[in-house]
Amino acid sequence: MRIGTRALIILVPVAVLPLVGAGWSAFNVSRRALEDRTRASQVAAARSLAERVSAEIGASLRAAGLAASAMEFGQLSAEERVGALRLVFRQIEGAAAVALLSEEGAQVAAPVYLASPSEEPSLADRPVLGPPDIDAFGRSIPLRAAVQVGKAVGPAHVSGEGDPRVAVAVRARGGAVLAVEFSLARLLPLVAESRLGARGAAAVVDRAGLVVLSSNRGEVASRASRAGSPLVQAALAGNLGALAFEGADRIRRLGASAEVPDLGWVVAVDEPAEDALAESRVLARRTLAAVAIALAVGIALALMATGAMVRPIRALHRGAAALAGGELGHRVEGDDRRDELGDLARGFNAMAAEIERWNRELAQRVEEKTREAREAQDLLLRVQKLAAVGQLGAGVAHEVNNPLAGLLGQVQLLLMQEPTGSPKRAKLESIEGQAKRIREIVERLQRTAEGEEPALAPVELRPLLDDSLARNLGALAEAGVQVVREYGPPLRVFADPPRLTEAFSELVTNARRAMPKGGKLTVGYRSVDGQLAAIHFTDTGEGIAPDIRGRIFEPFFTTKQDWNAKGLGLTMVHQVCEEHHGRVTVESEPGKGATFTVLLPMPQQGALA
Incomplete structure (x- = not known):
């Protein structure tokens, strides 16, 4: 026999017979109990509100005390x-x-x-x-x-x-x-929640009867007086608890009061007696209706009760099957019930939520670890490429510099022999410029190869940024680039000022070249958890395509058409950040510009933000 059939056999006599015999007596008892319960609930509401207000003020006083003693x-x-x-x-x-x-x-x-x-x-x-x-x-x-x-x-x-x-x-x-x-505005919702019924009122008044908090915001703003209320008068006289009285609107009201501990304030809650005891009238009608139709609807009630018992069990069965099928967001109904079935539904939903949270956290952790591994791999590749460039610079610099010096010297001697405006002089000047460019590239390779450890010391960040912008001020103005500074409070970082300024200047130059038709360059910084300084350079250029974003820090890689772009600038920036125990990142979308962010460690005793 299924559980629903067994429940029906038991519930039919249980539902009908006691209802007929106990209906009338239950009504009389319930009315008296309702009155007592209403008074008790009003007193409990007043005391609860008083304790909450006292707790909030006490917490504020303790917070101030801790700050004063610290x-x-x-x-x-x-x-x-x-x-x-x-x-x-x-x-x-x-x-x-x-x-x-x-x-x-x-x-x-x-x-x-x-x-x-x-x-x-x-x-x-x-x-x-x-x-x-x-x-x-x-x-x-x-x-x-x-x-x-x-x-x-x-x-x-x-x-x-x-x-x-x-x-x-x-x-x-x-x-x-x-x-x-x-x-005290944060307490106003609490006072409003303590109001009893739609026409009820709740307020906290001081010893003069003036409103401190109220469910009526107008009373709070005007510091209205409730000294004329019999409920408040009784409370200020020391007669706390439940009270039936007639309000200023000639309506009989039921209310209760309580004193706010340690403050001397008084909490008063009340509502019209008609509203407070409305349940008794509803109870009378329901009792008469129940007695009149008890025999006719007994079986129907039993069927409904049986269904109410069986439906949650079926819902739990379906929920278990859904979880087994991978539907981690599935929840069962009936968790608002106040019985064992409701406890079971709430326990099931809590278990499902926990499984869903574990799955979500696992996915996030996997994603984070994957991203960290990818970033570590990219960083390792950058370091390996820089090491290769260093080895190349160490091996090539000496071999190239000697013949290059001779070539440059001979060209300069020939230039001295050619008059201004000579056709040969223009060609010789071009040769000289290209030779100087080769020398500059070799010098950068040599610096990369040397890899000297910089002398780091705490320095102010803002002057370094201002210096790097000043170096490029003319070129930025000529290119029609507007500079916007978004500096936060003063910050200090561990840095070698010349090297870090050179890196910042290279990022400014890179942003300018990304905006050949003008645009806006935003330079700023902020503190990250008081441990790192995040310096950003944001341009409004054409952005960086996703397929080349991972290569921009590689030596000799460049997308610029300018012959001055050697493909070593961002490589130098990356190397300087590594020397400063920091790193540089880039965020960009095609057509929406790019943002280069330099993260550098701050001294332990950095400036207060």
């Missing part, structure tokens, strides 16, 4: 104090402003806050403050209490935009007081 402000210079306050502002989540005061209330360092959205793009979630907001912050700092007891929470206030705020103050090391203003 720094010795008295031993810092004025500039270092501002830097320390900026660090505190970035690290404390939800901070709207930070200030450092003496115990007498004098300003020790300028307050730190976000004056415009563009000032700190990484802090876009922080509120923007104006002078009136800073004045309100200063007035709400609990300085005296912080000096006396070590830490304190100031009175609540609102910003010019109607944003609820609260200031906390903590006595810091060195005799200073660290004050932090926090936005």
Whole structure:
């Protein structure tokens, strides 16, 4: 016998007979229980909201305390104090402003806050403050209490935009007081969720009955007073808990209150009694209907119950088959049930999600390892080719330089004998230019062969970039190339300035040659996790075809029509980056320009961003 048939035989008598006998008594008991449950749920909601608000304010106070105890402000210079306050502002989540005061209330360092959205793009979630907001912050700092007891929470206030705020103050090391203003706007959704029913209300008020937080944003912005509410009056008088009262709209309401620990604020939640007890009327109708049709629909209910039991089991069977067939995204329904079948469905879906996550992570790891292996192979090939060029330069340089010097000397002697404008002189000058080009190529080969270890030292990055741009300023202007600098905060890198400047200049030259009809060259840098400096050179040229992108760092490889392009420039850039324990990468699409990125290590004590 299948499980569905067995369940039907059991459920038919169980569903019909008890329902007829217990319907009426259940209604009376349920109404009284509903009233008690409504009061209990209101009290629980008020206490839960009070605890959450206290926890959030307490967490903010602890964050300020940790920041105050971590720094010795008295031993810092004025500039270092501002830097320390900026660090505190970035690290404390939800901070709207930070200030450092003496115990007498004098300003020790300028307050730190976000004056415009563009000032700190990484802090876009922080509120923007104006002078009136800073004045309100200063007035709400609990300085005296912080000096006396070590830490304190100031009175609540609102910003010019109607944003609820609260200031906390903590006595810091060195005799200073660290004050932090926090936005309470993150608690507004929590208050709104605590509202009971569609016509319910929830609010947090201070000891004066003024609204601090509310499910009605208008009350928050205007700091409305709820001192006239019987529920608030009872709570401020110490009578916390459930209360039935008549509101200002002459509607009977049920509510509850709770005190916010450590703050003295009061949480008040209420809703119309009609809404709170609406379930009792629904219960009466449902009970009468159930008794009237119990005998007629008993079998139907049993069938439905049996189906509800069997369907999840069948769904689990189909889900298992789908997973076995490779459909890792398949999920079964019924995970919203609050019974054992729901637990089984949730467990199955959790298992499927975990398998899918493992498969996705495995694919990502395989892709990452493949990319790393490919990059390592490309790097090894570059190094091998550079070594080959070095061996070639070491073997050829001496053999070529001697006859080349003689050839160049003879040409220059002949030039001295030919008058200006002579047909022979033009040919001799061409020979001289080509000979000098050969000498330059040989010199580059010789430098590659020598491979001297550069003297690396911490240097500022910005002057090196400015110097490389200055070297090419005339050529860039003549080519109609616009230069855009996107410099971040000052950074220092380990570098040999002449060698690194030469590499940067070569990248600028390469970008200019990629834009023979003019364009835009963007040069900038940024810090990568405080460990590496990423310097990018982005042009708007024709880009690099995918089939030759992997060869551009090879010696003597070039796509330029210019006779000055020897195919050693990017090879030199790669070699310089290797000497500096860094690397150079390129990203490009045909017709969309190219971006060369140089990654260099930064000193451990780099400049603060």
